[in-house]
Amino acid sequence: MDDVTGFVGRSRESDAALTAIRRGANVLIHGRAGIGKSAFLRHLRGQLGDGEPPVVFVPAGTTKSSLLELARQIHERCGLAVPEALLPPRTLARARREGSLPWNDLVRPLRRLPVSDTVALLENSLRRRRFLVLLETLEVPPSQAELFAVILDCAQVVACMDDSNRRVRIDRLLWRFQAQVELKPLPLEESRTLAERWIADNPLRFADEPTRDRFLRHIAQASGGVPAAIRGMLEEAGKEKEITPAKARSLYHSAALQYVDMTPLVVVLLVIAIAGRYVSRGLGDTEMLVLSGVATAIFMGLRFFFFQMRSRR
Numbered sequence: 001m002d003d004v005t006g007f008v009g010r011s012r013e014s015d016a017a018l019t020a021i022r023r024g025a026n027v028l029i030h031g032r033a034g035i036g037k038s039a040f041l042r043h044l045r046g047q048l049g050d051g052e053p054p055v056v057f058v059p060a061g062t063t064k065s066s067l068l069e070l071a072r073q074i075h076e077r078c079g080l081a082v083p084e085a086l087l088p089p090r091t092l093a094r095a096r097r098e099g100s101l102p103w104n105d106l107v108r109p110l111r112r113l114p115v116s117d118t119v120a121l122l123e124n125s126l127r128r129r130r131f132l133v134l135l136e137t138l139e140v141p142p143s144q145a146e147l148f149a150v151i152l153d154c155a156q157v158v159a160c161m162d163d164s165n166r167r168v169r170i171d172r173l174l175w176r177f178q179a180q181v182e183l184k185p186l187p188l189e190e191s192r193t194l195a196e197r198w199i200a201d202n203p204l205r206f207a208d209e210p211t212r213d214r215f216l217r218h219i220a221q222a223s224g225g226v227p228a229a230i231r232g233m234l235e236e237a238g239k240e241k242e243i244t245p246a247k248a249r250s251l252y253h254s255a256a257l258q259y260v261d262m263t264p265l266v267v268v269l270l271v272i273a274i275a276g277r278y279v280s281r282g283l284g285d286t287e288m289l290v291l292s293g294v295a296t297a298i299f300m301g302l303r304f305f306f307f308q309m310r311s312r313r
Contacts, residue, residue, distance in 0.1 A: 008197070009190040010040060013181050017044055017158070020179035021132065027158045028138075028174065031183035034228025037160035038136050040183060044158065045134055053132045053156060054078075060137040063147075067118045068110060070133065070151075074125050075103055081124040082106060086113075119147045126154035135159035138173065145170045152176040185225025192220040194227065198234050205242045215248040222252055229253035 020027045021044070029037050038060070048055050056073040058066050071080060082101065084092055086109045095101040110118060133151065138161040140148050149172060151157065159177070186194070195216050206212040215237070223229040232253035237243055274296060280288035 008194050009186050010036075010043070010183070013040070013183060014043060014047070017179075017181045018047060020181075021048070021156070021158060024156060025178035026152060026156060026176055028177035028180045029158065029160045029183065030163055030180060032226070033162050033164065034226045035183045035185065036227040037162075037183060039227070041134055041136060041158065041160055048132070053130045055132045055134065057134045058136060060139075063140055064111075064115055064118070066135070067115065067122065068107065071110060071118065071122060071125075072103055072107070074122065074131065075101075075106065077131075078125070078129050080106065080121065081128065082109075082121065086110075116147060119150050123150050123154050126151065131155045133157045137161070138170065140170065140173075145173050149173055149176065186227065187225065188220045191223055191225050191230060192216050194230050195219045195234060198231070202234070202238055204237055204240075207242060207244050211243060211245050211248060214245060215243055218248050218251065226253075 017027055017029065017040075029040060031037055042057075045055060045057050054077050056070060056077070058070050058073075060066075061069070074080060079101070087095065087101075087106075088109070091101070091105045094105070110121075113121070133155045135157060138148075138159040152173065157176075161174075199216075204215075206215065219230060219233055223233065230253075233251040236251060236253075237247070240247055274292070276288060276292035276295070280286075280292055
């Protein structure tokens with residue numbers, strides 16, 4: 001959303017991240033989905049400029065596409081250390097004659113390389129000159145986590161990751177980050193500022209001025225401070241010819257929803273039900289024994305259906 005509204009808030013988080021980067025630490029930026037991690041990373045890119053170490057930005061994509069983008073930017077800055085055996089004879093002859101190797105001649109052989117070989121090639125280049133690598137996402141398959149660990153060994157890395165990531169095998173990657181910056185939902189004032197800037201660039205028609213004020217207040221509250229939810233509701237409102245009070249109240253976005261994990265509560269209830277059965281037997285309380293048995297049976301039935309739904313998903 002920063003392409004329309006500009007960067008709003010996050011000054012404290014930005015200062016903390018820049019301080020950690022300038023002292024040479026690897027930085028992990030994390031938060032819930034839609035909280036603005038990518039916008040925050042682009043903001044850091046603008047703040048860092050083109051100093052030392054040189055900065056490369058790798059957008060989200062597949063593992064292979066991310067590695068190719070990293071290779072392209074490194075090649076443009078200092079040239080990749082490419083084995084001659086990888087290049088076709090005609091391309092190799094032209095590179096020797098001209099003293100340089102254009103990226104368009106290199107990208108085809110690189111696309112045919114396995115991911116592990118591409119990482120090895122990048123490792124050789126990164127060890128010649130240290131880069132600051134900005135990764136828009138650390139959502140890598142567990143099988144390739146070790147490959148990204150090689151990049152962390154050779155370069156300083158700033159990466160984004162959703163809090164919902166549950167891939168245990170990337171824990172070894174997370175250990176390599178000396179600093180973490182958590183992005184939390186924006187306060188109401190900053191959420192409203194985002195909405196006002198968007199409206200200034202994309203005018204909406206309101207039934208009256210009080211409706212405009214209620215609309216902005218609703219956007220700030222219903223979004224939960226999540227920039228993706230703010231943008232989604234504003235884009236939905238932009239499809240209307242006129243924003244009425246009823247329409248203003250009806251807007252919502254799924255990015256603002258939060259889900260509560262009820263697993264601990266269910267486990268506690270099961271323990272209480274099982275304990276109740278043993279207590280009732282000891283006391284000879286028939287009613288308590290029956291209630292505990294019914295509660296346990298209900299739980300086991302629900303557990304069966306939960307596993308069935310999970311397997312189908």
